[in-house]
Amino acid sequence: MTDLQAFEEALLSSRDDFVEKHNRSVQRAQEQFGKRRVSAKKIDLPQQERNNTTQETKDNTYTGVAYKTGHIIKLVVRKKQMSLLDEVFEYQSPKISELEARIDAEKAAKAAGYPIIGYVQSIEKL
Known part of the structure; x- marks a missing residue:
């Protein structure tokens, strides 16, 4: 596993931890104050199908120079x-x-x- 893949895995796991903590805090607030006063603002995790897509994108990527303006x-x-x-x-x-x-x-x-x-x-x- 390269450093980039390890970094990506670390980012994904920290995102997942954040989402879980947020959803638990919403659940606790709903239990404490009642469901009418606290709107449900839970976060849904995106679906992950990156193992197949990364191999496909590596084959189809354009390696030319991108022009930047600004x-x-x-x-x-x-x-x-x-x-x-x-x-x-x-x-x-x-x-x-x-x-x-x-x-x-x-x-x-x-x-x-x-x-x-x-x-x-x-x-x-x-």
């Missing part, structure tokens, strides 16, 4: 006006224009909880 924008941001620590916020935008990519990055930074945007550190093309 920019990687690095903004220097702060949470407070008088903060001494500047943080670098990195955002990957699919926009072709640098200006549109920068505007998207600023919107994403504000949505992530950084109200103060200092300056653009770098803009790199993909």
Whole structure:
């Protein structure tokens, strides 16, 4: 088993553990507060048929170079006006224009909880 397969198995098992814990907590809440007050928000696990599909996809995969468009924008941001620590916020935008990519990055930074945007550190093309 390769490292990638081991990593995939670890991710799947952690996902399964999370789903089981969530479903148990919903069940406990329904028992404690009654079924009328707690809506059933249980999570269903997806069906797994990956052993057959992985062999088929390996044979049919395209190994050519994929063209990427967009920019990687690095903004220097702060949470407070008088903060001494500047943080670098990195955002990957699919926009072709640098200006549109920068505007998207600023919107994403504000949505992530950084109200103060200092300056653009770098803009790199993909």
